[in-house]
Amino acid sequence: MLWKRRPVQGFIRSVVRWGVFIPLWLLFAWTDFRSAWSSIIGFGVEVSGPTGSLVGGMIKTGVIFWIANTLAMIFYVLPEWERLILLRLGKSVGSKGPGLFIVPPFLYSVASIIDVRITTYEVKATKTLTMDNIPVDVTAAVELEVEDPEKAAIDVRDYWKTTEWASMEALKNTIGSNNLRPLLSETEKIASFLKAEIDEAAKDFGVNVRAVRITDVGAPPSLIEELAVIARAERSAKAKQIQADAEISVATALAEATRMLETQEGSLQLRQIQALLEMSKEESAMIIIYPMDSIAGSQIANAAAGTQISRKPKA
Numbered sequence: 001m002l003w004k005r006r007p008v009q010g011f012i013r014s015v016v017r018w019g020v021f022i023p024l025w026l027l028f029a030w031t032d033f034r035s036a037w038s039s040i041i042g043f044g045v046e047v048s049g050p051t052g053s054l055v056g057g058m059i060k061t062g063v064i065f066w067i068a069n070t071l072a073m074i075f076y077v078l079p080e081w082e083r084l085i086l087l088r089l090g091k092s093v094g095s096k097g098p099g100l101f102i103v104p105p106f107l108y109s110v111a112s113i114i115d116v117r118i119t120t121y122e123v124k125a126t127k128t129l130t131m132d133n134i135p136v137d138v139t140a141a142v143e144l145e146v147e148d149p150e151k152a153a154i155d156v157r158d159y160w161k162t163t164e165w166a167s168m169e170a171l172k173n174t175i176g177s178n179n180l181r182p183l184l185s186e187t188e189k190i191a192s193f194l195k196a197e198i199d200e201a202a203k204d205f206g207v208n209v210r211a212v213r214i215t216d217v218g219a220p221p222s223l224i225e226e227l228a229v230i231a232r233a234e235r236s237a238k239a240k241q242i243q244a245d246a247e248i249s250v251a252t253a254l255a256e257a258t259r260m261l262e263t264q265e266g267s268l269q270l271r272q273i274q275a276l277l278e279m280s281k282e283e284s285a286m287i288i289i290y291p292m293d294s295i296a297g298s299q300i301a302n303a304a305a306g307t308q309i310s311r312k313p314k315a
Helices: 007-042 048-072 149-152 159-176 179-185 186-204 221-263 268-279 293-313
Strands: 073-079 080-086 091-096 100-101 109-115 119-129 135-146 208-217
Touching: 007 048, 007 073, 073 080, 080 149, 091 149, 109 149, 119 159, 135 149, 135 159, 135 179, 135 186, 149 186, 159 186, 159 208, 179 186, 179 208, 186 208
Parallel strands: none
Antiparallel strands: 073 100, 080 091, 080 109, 119 135, 135 208
16 A cells, blocks of 8 residues: 555655665674574584574574564655645654655654645535425535645644535534525525635635535425426516516606607607608508698598508408
8 A cells, every 4th residue: 555655655655764784684694593503504403403493593583574674664755735734752843744854763753644635525405304394305515625734733633524524513503593495596606605614614624625516406396396387476566567667767768758749849840750760661561641630631642542452352
């Protein structure tokens, strides 16, 4: 596992371990094993001599291996996303990393190695009652990162589980303090409030909550149907209200135009000319202009109207 997570560190430790062990073993323990082997070959019946040399060689091998392993374990190579929390005689001296560094044995010790990458996990609240006593299932995705590795390692035993429990509690409190409709329609606002609440609890142990997203809100199907009916009725009422407001605006504009035409001299004639221009755009339109107060003009108009009626095909 160490080779997969930190291969460079594993390689350096192996080189140091065997680079120290082999020369020391050849220098101090090899002679004992050679003496024991020579005694066994030369004196097959006498076992006290070779046994003593063999035991001494094994003890020396164990001590040499412990020394080599201790020297190898002082080397640390951390990638960019990891930080090492260092203790000196039990007291924290800060975080180290990334890169290669040496931790002297006996005086210093490693409290923890913290992954500071952004992490996302899922929080679920099942059958939680809203303010209007409706059981819902809510799922939220929480995105966080370790902002202060020293706090995450020293001030709390398991920052991950603590943040998860804080998120669960905040989610249930948020559901209980809201009605169902805001949970369904105002998810961004609810998520923003939820983020602030989780972040307030998590900052005490060095964790920063970057974002919270409400991914799913499950409610009873019958209730969803009722809410859909209510929403349709509200949309219909809103459309009628908009139409009524538009009609009021049009009526107000027409009344204002009428007052202007009455007060301004010659405005009515200009409006009549504009109306004639608009009617003339129709291909099938016939326009007859006559004085409005003239009897002769009225007779001409009636005659023209009668001619138009006589031209229509009979059914």
